[in-house]
Amino acid sequence: MREIEIKVRLQDKEGLLAALAAKGVVLGESVHQRDQVFGLPGEVGGDGNTAPWLRVRTEMRRQGEDTTKRALFTFKRSVTG
Known part of the structure; x- marks a missing residue:
């Protein structure tokens, strides 16, 4: 498994949501x-x-009126190069 995480500062949340909806997201x-x-x-x-x-x-997570809870155990290490 490979995990890549990208974080960005969002300036226009409503504009982003509208653009995603227009793409069918x-x-x-x-x-x-x-x-x-x-x-x-x-x-x-x-x-x-x-x-x-x-x-x-x-x-x-909320699913309707129910809330589900789960725990994930993850081993992580940096990979360079």
Whole structure:
């Protein structure tokens, strides 16, 4: 599995939503996420960290009047080059 994450600052949310809708994109319900991250003892976190780390993510989704909750356990490491 390969994960790529891109973050951008959004200037015109309504314009973006209109452009996506015009392309036929349908967005689902929002997901509330809470992450707990665990690194190796003595390793400094943050950008530039190449040591492997673990993430436990708890997700809560609303589906109508029901709320579902799940936990994801992820091992991550930086890949360079």
